[in-house]
Amino acid sequence: MKHIVTLCAAFLMAAAPVMAQDTVAKPQGSWATLSTPALKLSESLFNNWSKTGTSQIDLNITFFGNYKYTHPHYVWDNIVDLGFGYAWQDLDNSAQGGRFESRRKSLDKIDLTSAFSWKAYKDWGASFTANLKTQFANGYEYLTAGDNDGKLVSSFMAPAYLTTALSFEYKKPEWSVSLSFLTGKTTFVFNDDLIDSNYTYGVIQDKNFDPTDPNRVHTHAYFALGSYVKAQYLKKDLLPNLDLYARLELFYDYMKPTHMAWSEVSGLADGSVTTPQDCEYKLSDGETWQDLANKNWIERRTFETDMDFELKLDYRFSSYIAANFALNLKWDTDFNGMGKWGHLQVYQMAGLQVFFSWKTPKQ
Numbered sequence: 001m002k003h004i005v006t007l008c009a010a011f012l013m014a015a016a017p018v019m020a021q022d023t024v025a026k027p028q029g030s031w032a033t034l035s036t037p038a039l040k041l042s043e044s045l046f047n048n049w050s051k052t053g054t055s056q057i058d059l060n061i062t063f064f065g066n067y068k069y070t071h072p073h074y075v076w077d078n079i080v081d082l083g084f085g086y087a088w089q090d091l092d093n094s095a096q097g098g099r100f101e102s103r104r105k106s107l108d109k110i111d112l113t114s115a116f117s118w119k120a121y122k123d124w125g126a127s128f129t130a131n132l133k134t135q136f137a138n139g140y141e142y143l144t145a146g147d148n149d150g151k152l153v154s155s156f157m158a159p160a161y162l163t164t165a166l167s168f169e170y171k172k173p174e175w176s177v178s179l180s181f182l183t184g185k186t187t188f189v190f191n192d193d194l195i196d197s198n199y200t201y202g203v204i205q206d207k208n209f210d211p212t213d214p215n216r217v218h219t220h221a222y223f224a225l226g227s228y229v230k231a232q233y234l235k236k237d238l239l240p241n242l243d244l245y246a247r248l249e250l251f252y253d254y255m256k257p258t259h260m261a262w263s264e265v266s267g268l269a270d271g272s273v274t275t276p277q278d279c280e281y282k283l284s285d286g287e288t289w290q291d292l293a294n295k296n297w298i299e300r301r302t303f304e305t306d307m308d309f310e311l312k313l314d315y316r317f318s319s320y321i322a323a324n325f326a327l328n329l330k331w332d333t334d335f336n337g338m339g340k341w342g343h344l345q346v347y348q349m350a351g352l353q354v355f356f357s358w359k360t361p362k363q
Contacts, residue, residue: 029071031360036064038355040085057100060085060107060353074118081111084136103148107349108135117169125169127178129230134160134188151197158191159201163251165228175233183228185251187334192218204259209340224253241316247306256304256324262292262334281333284343307331319357325350 040060052111065080085107110133117127134157140150167180189195189203195218196211203222210216229250238244253259260281267273268289270284283289312326330345 007253017326029069032066032068034066034354034357035358036357038062038353039065040351042351055090055100056087056104058085058087058351060349062107062350062353074116077113077115077117079111079113081113082107083107083109101148104142105137105139108137108139110134110136117171123170123172124177125171127167127169129163129167130162132160133163152191152193153199155191155194158189158194159203160188160190162188163188163228167228167230168322174235175231178230179227181230183226183251185224185226185228185253187222187224188220189313190220195219200334202332207228222252224255225343226253226256228252243312243314243316245312245314246308247308247310249306251306252304255294257300260300260304262300263287266293289290304333305331306334308312320354321352323350323352323353 009204040058040062042058048350051290052282056205060083061340062083064082065078067078067080069076085105087102087104087106087232089102089104091101112132113129114131115127115129117125119125135154136156138152138156139154141153142148142150163183163185165178165180165183167177167178167183169176185303187202189199194200195203195205202224203219206217206220229248231248233244233246235244264273265281269292281292309327309329309331311325311327315323317323326347326349328345328347331343333343335343335345
């Protein structure tokens with residue numbers, strides 16, 4: 001019995017390092033989180049000012065969250081990017097009386113992303129990404145400066161874009177490029193009034209759809225299958241306390257040439273077609289059907305490609321105060337456009353903000 005106990009003890013002593021090694025070698029993941037709410041307020045007042053000006057109060061609230069789970073074999077990255085802002089303008093400079101005739105949105109953004117990626121070879125990997133973009137409140141086109149009851153052109157989930165992509169990814173510490181040839185992009189318009197006003201954002205209605213028909217049936221979603229390219233660049237401390245972020249997304253719907261009805265565009269250009277029933281494209285100011293008909297194959301494919309470009313610069317004065325600049329450019333032939341901008345959508349913002357940041361693990 002004594003020899004058996006001795007052998008068992010020797011076996012356990014020999015196996016302990018192996019068991020400990022197996023325990024240590026077992027891969028473990030960890031969470032890293034970042035939550036940054038921010039408040040931006042700007043104000044200007046003009047009263048009996050010879051150079052004149054418009055008194056204004058602008059209030060923006062933003063929230064950025066990054067919640068990342070890192071495992072030795074994969075990464076699960078979740079991003080929440082929200083923003084909403086409102087501006088009040090005193091058009092006749094009677095601000096001391098508390099009158100602000102003009103009320104406008106200055107920011108409206110919902111951008112949710114979840115990406116699951118794993119490393120394949122060196123800097124190459126694969127990822128599955130789901131992204132949802134929409135807005136909080138109604139968007140209006142205002143025909144006059146003091147008009148607060150403009151024409152409705154967008155609302156919550158109208159439009160909304162859900163993009164899902166299985167991509168090849170090349171990733172470096174500061175930049176990455178993703179490429180997918182099988183990407184699904186679903187456009188939602190859950191607002192019948194917008195559809196009746198022809199703001200369908202590419203959600204194709206029935207051929208016989210008539211907005212005056214009381215029995216009309218609305219189509220609220222369109223699924224597109226196409227190619228998707230996304231490039232990102234993030235440089236912390238480009239200069240001391242200055243951060244740079246740039247993002248470019250391109251999406252091409254394989255069915256776009258059919259929806260654009262290029263044959264009908266040629267007919268509209270030479271006069272053989274007089275009513276553009278199938279072509280959903282709306283001409284911009286100064287644009288003609290002949291301008292579209294003259295485009296070659298490459299120009300047409302480029303014209304049909306959706307583009308979303310974003311640039312941000314943030315300069316940190318302290319741990320709670322920063323100056324920032326943002327530029328967002330979009331190109332989408334499914335948007336009818338407002339005024340001289342046509343299909344190119346432009347958003348630009350600059351200002352000061354107070355922000356707070358919570359990180360785990362703490363640095």
